[in-house]
Amino acid sequence: MHRDLALGGTMLALSAGYYWMAAAIPTSQLADAVGPQGLPRVYALLLGVVSLALIVTALRKRTQMPTTPGASDARPTDSAGSRPPVIRPTSPLWRVAGMLAIGVVYILVAPWLGYLFSIAAVILATVYYQGGALGRQAGAVALSGGIVLWLLFVVLMRVAQPPGWWPPLP
Amino acid sequence: MIGAFTAIVTTAIGPAAFAGVAWGILGGALPGISPSIAMALLLPFTYGMDPTIAIVLLASTYVGAEYGGSIPAILIRTPGTNAAAATVVDGYAMKEQGKAGEALGISLYSGVLGGMVGLVVLVLLTEPLSRVALAFTPAAYFALGVLGLSVIASVSGASLTKGLMAALLGLMIATVGTDPVSGVNRFTFGSPELLSGIPPILVMVGLFAVGELLAQAGEPGWQQAASGAARIRFPGSAMRKRIARPQAIGSVMGVFEGVMPGAGGTISAxxxxNEARRWSSHKKEFGHGSPEGIAAPEAANNTVACTALVPLLSLGIPGSNSSAILLGGFLIHGLIPGPTLFVNHPDIVNGLYTGLLAANLSLLVLGFVFMIPCLWLVNRPKPYLMAFVYAFVLSGVYAIEGSLFHVGVAIGFGPVGYAMRYFTVPFLPMVLGVVLGFMVESNYRRALVLASGDHMTFLQDSISAGLLGLAFVFVAGSAVRHGVDAIRRRRLARAAV
Known part of the structure; x- marks a missing residue:
């Protein structure tokens, strides 16, 4: 129930912020009767209503819920049937943040280091971060993975990837 | 038919179809390489080819890519194409149960069947069905989008409120970019990269793939798939019987959506x-690894791969990005699709039909061949698997428009997906909102401009009124079902106390 309350509150704030931004969209001489602000405002209002409904439902459930020990531990499944991750005090969130950081560093580094080495570094960093041992095997897999992906995307499919500061290959 | 088989064996049509399907599966299986991108990459190579072979090569790539999108959807929870988003839910759930081989077998079998149905429809009904497409007005397209959105209630899982929340978030994301009528920039924050909006594939890759990577990173306990998952399994007779109805539903939807320009495989899937779930006697299994939940969308989007050519061949109207690339293939060789094509170049049309038959037969063989290394790959140790999924996601997303900004957007949707799991908010309504948002808004406003602001235009247009009526029936049916489920849950809770 606390989660639903938190979700409802967050979405309510989001809807208010979105409405404010939608209202600030400039009008145009070419605009139709609905205008560029029309549907965004409607979406924001609807999200506000739905968020309030979730908050009210959560509050009602909280007052009706029997105080059975352990009842709050029940984790419902989502539509895909998978259980939501349990957020433990620190470590899982840090691990999640670390995975995101690997992606962000790739974005920052790839324009300079180039695709092949950057993607090999992503593979190596992720393997290490996920508990794999850093050694010859991991290094070889990362480098060969980088080469295979470069061959696949750049050479075979002719899809451009960040070239980096390296001179172009013939 | 005998002539077609002879042509497949004795001419270059067979090898072209085979090569096109192989290329398409590879492209569709890579997140970020859409069917149209896979086809566009081939386009320059078709200049010097015989026109029939060139068209067959491109059309077969489309067939292969529509199927290929389901491979990462099932194995790594990442739809390779927009149309494969509906396959993610039950496909990945089956993979988690150690039934990846069975899920892929159902997907392949349903895809081939859908493709064959689509081909028959293409050959027999191209001319009469094209009249339906011509009758579509902006009001009808708006109603079509609303019909697509009406399945939100069915894909919302236990909480309709959270499903609506997700759908509204999706619709909000779809408003980012240049306004479709006035040209005003909305929610772009001065960024030129956002002027054309946020491509739905970025949202899907972020929610499903990056979100899954983050969730896996947060859960150290890793259950590797059972060894049985390493074997591909085609559906047995009992399973074939069970999935026959969803396949038929999928094929009908694929025909319906394919002949309408702009509808595409995603809505049909x-x-x-939604309809497979409604008519199923195993409703509770949907969302938790239902074979029917794979069969219906896969049959639908592979049917569309053929029926989407109906408006192109009969009217010269490319209804999707992929058929626009195919139109480019026709134009390169001095061919103009439309009624005159059947009169002036019947050999090209017959060659295309033969090529599509060969493509669907090739799909059966190549789908099997591709699955074996794919299944082997997903059974590697967790750190290596996650590393390669991450590398594929980063590479695939960059491939869409060569933009690291897009890579950042996809990564940015990862925490959103992670939070949605935490708060048990379903993904699919959001995907529907993102995919259909632009279509709904632009056609709603265009229809009103044409009708001088009169909302009755949506009821006066017979196709629009019919589609809106159908959407109302869908929503009402789902609302009643949710209400009945809620009452049942309340009674069970009271009985437990």
Missing amino acids: FLAY
Whole structure:
């Protein structure tokens, strides 16, 4: 129930912020009767209503819920049937943040280091971060993975990837 | 038919179809390489080819890519194409249960069957069905989008409120970019990269793939798939019987959506999923690894791969990005699709039909061949698997428009997906909102401009009124079902106390 309350509150704030931004969209001489602000405002209002409904439902459930020990531990499944991750005090969130950081560093580094080495570094960093041992095997897999992906995307499919500061290959 | 088989064996049509399907599966299986991108990459190579072979090569790539999108959807929870988004839910759930081989077998079998149905429809009904497409007005397209959105209630899982929340978030994301009528920039924050909006594939890759990577990173306990998952399994007779109905539903949806320019495989896959669930005697299994939940959308989007050519061949109207690339293939060789094509170049049309038959037969063989290394790959140790999924996601997303900004957007949707799991908010309504948002808004406003602001235009247009009526029936049916489920849950809770 606390989660639903938190979700409802967050979405309510989001809807208010979105409405404010939608209202600030400039009008145009070419605009139709609905205008560029029309549907965004409607979406924001609807999200506000739905968020309030979730908050009210959560509050009602909280007052009706029997105080059975352990009842709050029940984790419902989502539509895909998978259980939501349990957020433990620190470590899982840090691990999640670390995975995101690997992606962000790739974005920052790839324009300079180039695709092949950057993607090999992503593979190596992720393997290490996920508990794999850093050694010859991991290094070889990362480098060969980088080469295979470069061959696949750049050479075979002719899809451009960040070239980096390296001179172009013939 | 005998002539077609002879042509496949004795001419270059067979090898061209085989090569096109192989290329398409590879492209579709890579997140970020859409069917149209895979086809566009081939386009320059078709200049010097015989026109029939060139067209067959491109059309077969489309067939292969529509199927290929389901491979990462099932194995790594990442739809390779927009149309494969509906396959993610039950496909990945089956993979988690150690039934990846069975899920892929159902997907392949349903895809081939859908493709064959689509081919028959293409050959027999191209001319009469094209009249339906011509009758579509902006009001009808708006109603079509609303019909697509009406399945939100069915894909919302236990909480309709959270499903609506997700759908509204999706619709909000779809408003980012240049306004479709006035040209005003909305929610772009001065960024030129956002002027053309946020491509739905970025949202899907972020929610499903990056979100899954983050969730896996947060859960150290890793259950590797059972060894049985390493074997591909085609559906047995009992399973074939069970999935026959969802396949038929998917094929009908694929025909319906394919002949309408702009509708595409995504809407048909979601509608097919919704209807398969409605008519299933195993409703509770949907969302938790239902074979029917794979069969229906896969049959639908592979049917569309053929029926989407109906408006192109008969009217010269490319209804999707992929058929626009195919139109480019026709134009390169001095061919103009439309009624005159059947009169002036019947050999090209017959060659295309033969090529599509060969493509669907090739799909059966190549789908099997591709699955074996794919299944082997997903059974590697967790750190290596996650590393390669991450590398594929980063590479695939960059490939869409060569933009690291897009890579950042996809990564940015990862925490959103992670939070949605935490708060048990379903993904699919959001995907529907993102995919259909632009279509709904632009056609709603265009229809009103044409009708001088009169909302009755949506009821005066017979196709629009019919589609809106159908959407109302869908929503009402789902609302009643949710209400009945809620009452049942309340009674069970009271009985437990």
